Amino acid sequence: MIERRHLHTLTTLRDSGSLIEAAQRLHLTQSALSHQLKDLEQRLNLQLFVRKSRPLRFTTAGQRLLALADSVLPQFRQTERELLRLSQGETGRLHIAIECHSCFQWLMPAIDAFRDHWPDVEMDLASGFNFAPLPALTRGDLDLVVTSNPQSLPGISYIPLFSYEVLLAVSHRHPLAESTFIQAQDLAAETLISYPVERERLDIFTQLLDPAGIEPAAIRTAELTVMMLQLVASGRGVCALPNWALAEHSDKRFIRALPLGEKGIWTTLYAAVREDQLEMSFMRDFLGIAKDICFSSLTGVRPASKTV
Amino acid sequence: MIERRHLHTLTTLRDSGSLIEAAQRLHLTQSALSHQLKDLEQRLNLQLFVRKSRPLRFTTAGQRLLALADSVLPQFRQTERELLRLSQGETGRLHIAIECHSCFQWLMPAIDAFRDHWPDVEMDLASGFNFAPLPALTRGDLDLVVTSNPQSLPGISYIPLFSYEVLLAVSHRHPLAESTFIQAQDLAAETLISYPVERERLDIFTQLLDPAGIEPAAIRTAELTVMMLQLVASGRGVCALPNWALAEHSDKRFIRALPLGEKGIWTTLYAAVREDQLEMSFMRDFLGIAKDICFSSLTGVRPASKTV
DNA sequence: CTTAGACTTGAATCAAACTCATAAAATTAA
DNA sequence: TTAATTTTATGAGTTTGATTCAAGTCTAAG
Structure with missing residues (x-):
């Protein structure tokens, strides 16, 4: 040998x-x-x-x-x-993937702030969405996944970041604009604009339309939040977005944001992390920074505490 | 650790x-x-x-x-x-370089025969002549170098392959055609055709012209032996070649081959090998095959036994 | 021939890796 | 839940093999 x-x-x-x-x-x-x-x-x-x-x-x-x-x-x-x-906890790797398309908005500032504190941690933000992130996390190809669908996996912890409400954005001229809330059947005649991802990842389907067995009249996709809202403002369709994304990007004069269902759809966003990485100081620090940035820069989000 | x-x-x-x-x-x-x-x-x-x-x-x-x-x-x-x-001596690497340009003639059949016996030995014949082969042999980039200028190097053995005479090829119409041998000063007025290599590697310079302080009227180069002989036959110059290369390629009707100097220039061709490889069975076998092929297929060569 | 420097060799030493026996922990079955 | 089974951990003793020591061989230079 x-x-x-x-x-x-x-x-x-x-x-x-x-x-x-x-x-x-x-x-x-x-x-x-x-x-x-x-x-x-x-x-x-x-x-x-x-x-x-x-x-x-x-x-x-x-x-x-x-x-x-x-x-x-x-x-x-x-x-x-x-x-x-x-x-020594000085370093590590932090390869991040996000399932929630709008999350770039707060993740980018969080990453920038983190890099100042931990220059030696290798950062990466996977923007390709053509692979399943959670298995990649288990394998060790990724280190953190931002997701709203925590599924129990061995060795994976889900750290709640915050809760937010999913709202339906409609044009201020739209017939539904003056409703107090939206019901599933209201969307049967609408064009729904969404991010180009599988419908299992979209809360409006999983939480509202699919349970009611209702399909929108048409679905079209857009990559960018601003683009979606442009389409909505010009009356070309409606779209479901996190309240904080709407608050940031929409012009109140042309867009109304309405709750989905009587109680509204509230979703919690989690950071999925491998258990052994959870104890590392740079990881704890990143999660702290991320939460800070979210609560200080996003309007309409709530703390969420239930760990999964 | x-x-x-x-x-x-x-x-x-x-x-x-x-x-x-x-x-x-x-x-x-x-x-x-x-x-x-x-x-x-x-x-x-x-x-x-x-x-x-x-x-x-x-x-x-x-x-x-x-x-x-x-x-x-x-x-x-x-x-x-x-x-x-x-x-186990089953395998090895045999990367060969040749300093002697005409040697393709016998080396190719030797390599072919060898490959039949030792299919697992990795063969290569370096045809680029733009590097110094003997240092590459010492370093281990090459395993065998065919050379006529053995220089004592640590760890390198020179195995004599055969001796041959360098002859001057001239056109049968040439004024020198009927001489019994050539003297250095005979070439002062001639166009010398040679392989495109440094003159230190050409026996006609090192052994005849340079000692006598004589320079040919012109020098032109050709890559291929047949091409050189074509030029000689048409009276465009003279060239020095191994007797066996001449025997193979020249047409006796148009070309005369003359000894250089009174006793002729005899050169011995060596295989330079790293000492530790010399004992390997495939190496011994290759050297044996090479000698066999030379003596059976080349006319005018003599055994040479002096090991350096 | 002698001598100095570099490497080899065999026996002794020592530390690391392994085994054995057993305890503890975890998983499975009842 | 307990009991049974499987898996992992631990401490003491043993073995292996890597290292040192001391003496010897070899080579090259004076």
Whole structure:
């Protein structure tokens, strides 16, 4: 079995040119190296270097092992460095994915604030939505997923961020504009504008329309919140959005925001995190910053405390 | 220090899902694994996996180590396989470079014959001549160099292949055509055609012209032996070539081949090989095949026995 | 031929890794 | 829930193998 030790010996031997000096650098006796290399050569049944020559030369086999060492040793050292910093809580990785499309609005400032505190944490925000984020979180490809549908998974904790109400945005000229709240059947004749994601992720379907068995007359999609509201203002359809997203982007003169159902649809947004990462200081800090930013910059959100 | 052993343990732990099964696969006791992992975790000051769960889960740190393992372990195994085959002499690498331009003629059939015997030896023939082959041989980038200028280098052996005479090819109409041999001053008024390489590699310069301090009237180059002979036959110049190359390519009716100097210039071609490779069976076999092919297919060559 | 420097070798030492026996914890079945 | 079973942890003792020590061999230079 070739061990890391052997590779290390060979590289320092190459760097130093003699067993004696290599032994000094490795804080071993020269005898130890002699034994070690003789042993390896016997086990491989192969000579690794030519001793009787200055500077000493490596055989083909020795050169092959040096190639292995050059490829492999830096990787060992790199992960050791990373693990050391991990253990000291100085660093880590924070790859984030969001299921909630509007969340860019508060997540970006949160990430910016966080980066100031923790410059050594590697940040990433996955904007592609064509993969299931929660399995990726379990696997370790992601470290934090912002979701409103916590599903019990081993090793995953859901930290509540805040609760908000989903409202229906309609044009101020729209016949429904003066209603006190919206019922499912009101939407049967409407064009619904939504983000281009699966309908299972849209609360208006899962919580209002699907239970009532009602389908809107048409569905069209838009990528950006402002674009959706433009369409709504010009009477081209209606759309369901978080109250805070509406408060930020809509012009009160042209858009009315109405509760969905008698009691309104209230949703809680969670940060899904792997349990072992939850205790890391940078993770706690990120969650704190995120909540702070949400409550200070989003209007209409409520604290939510139920941990899942 | 993370050792190969640790990485192996972690991957089999991932594959088997429990310490007990992993221990069986590794031919160790479960206790050994428990100790080993506890040890590693303590040294890293980091938890690597969550025990109280089935199937067991790896923490971020554990996943980082698994990533290292996945990258590094296959490389260990690969070089171990290669070294095993190296030690059994079954395989190896034979990257060849030639300094002698005409040598393609016999080297190609030699390589073909060799490949039949040793299909697992990786062959390569470097045809680019823009690097110094002997240092590359020492470094291990090459394994065999065909050269006529053996220079003493540590760890390099020169195996004589054969001796040949360098002859001057002239047109049968040429004024020198009926001479018994050529003298340096005969060439002062001639156009010399040569391969496009440095003049230090051309015997006609190093052995005849430069010692006599004579320069040909003009020098022009050609890549291919047949092309050179075409030029000679049409009276556009003269060229020096190995007797065997001339015998193969020249038409006796139009070309005369004359010795250079009173005794002729005899050159020995060597295979330069790293000493440790010389003992390998495939290398000995290649050298044998090469000599056989040369003596059976080249006319005018002589054995040479002096080892350098 | 002698001598200094570099490597090898065998025996002794020591530490690390492993086993054994057993306890603790967790999971499953009743 | 308890009992039974499986899985993991732990401490003591053992084994392995890596290292040191001391003495010897080899090589190159004087």
